[in-house]
Amino acid sequence: MPTVIIEPGILAVQTHVLDTTSHQHTLQQITLPIGSVHLNVTTAQGIQSYNNTAIIIKESVPHQLTMHAGWVILIEPTSQVGLQVSAMLAGQEAYLLNIPHAPDEFSHLPTLLGLCNLRFQQQTHQYDPRISQLLKHLDQCLAGTCIKPAHWLAKDIAQQLNLSQSRFLHLFKENMGLAWRPYLLWRRLICAITALQADHTATQAAYMAGFSDSAHLSRTFKKQFGITLQKLLSQNKSQ
Template sequence: MIKPTVWIEAGVVIIYGSSLDAAPHSHQAIQVTWLQKNSLCKFNGKNIAELIIIDSKVEHQLHMSAGWILLIEPKSDLGRELSKLLAGQSFKTFSSTFSMTYKPLTRADDVGKFLTPLFKELNMTNQSLSASKSTVVDTRIQQLLSDLDQCLHGDCIKPSSWRAAEVAQQLALSESRFLHLFSEELGIAWRPYLLWRRIMCAIQALLNNVSATDAAHLAGFSDSAHLSRTFKNTFGMTIRQAHALFSKD
């Protein structure tokens, strides 16, 4: 069995895994599931052999023998392109003539180049290659997102202390104005967005071989049980399963 690989950047999480088995769950991200050649996938109890896109906040259950999972922030350029392809459907399958082979991803890899075959399969435009590019206009929100992105590169900024009132004060806004502006710019409220970013922070810590308990505290969860419950609700797996999946050893 090939060891899983995880690649995290602003706006996109790419996971390769084998024997992936998740309980019913939903999450903020748009999900793309791309099977490895000759692999099997069961989506909501039905066997599929095609590439599948699942919309944000749609509950689903996935069993996959081997392949790639992409989690995309809906308001990124790539997320908007995928939303157009869904055309209002909760999920959509696409016939695929190309099967991505396994390749361990590193920080030096160009995610756009890596995803080029996927974009070609979906007849997507070249603009979608900038998968992490934000469509946010307000410069204050842009800076806020840039600050949060520090966690993706190992410099955790303790997002547990980022209450809406504190962030609003830093941006010289009232709390109500900040919450409205953030939701308007990203299409998601601050609290669930920050929770998603905390999860990404915890995953990054696990990738750095931090214990589940320490990863939970770094990401602003009260303890590993709290983190595990959140993982279970979001990804359909416990933190113990996630640690086994994401650890490097």
């Protein structure tokens, strides 16, 4: 496994020889290179290319990344760190970072964020109490206690929160800035990564996260992040 840091609202991966296809996701992304890096970002003005620089990419912006070594940090936009990133972006699709030095391969998350002039803070955002209750429940997965797929349907979540399904879906998007389904997919992928870190097989991790098999997990991961989970892990194991 590569070095992986998971906190509520944040996933940071230290990787080698990362080469993705063009992709987009609902998360903000910080790329902190240790070696050479080439990044293509698709904006309203066309494809913008960046070389050998740290950069923040706004959520839902298509991009393709080739990096010799470095950190990729994915952030939920409504998290405490995400709100700081949004202020830094100020509506831009990409923001170049002038970091004082390259990050270390074994850096802690506060150190990595500090290089970007961001403060690491635990989640204190004032969500609706029912959404906070749901997020706390989902965070059990970060401790290795994954919620089984049967509990992930919107109608079941709504019932647990004493809401209609339509009211729950509206309330969730209002609080989180994105719909329940793509957010749930992100959390399921986090669940799978957590399971792999705990030495479960890819098949076991896929089942725990609600995917039909490891191939389904791999395809979904590639669609979201431009690289299969197996390829990401094998590249890092070979270093």
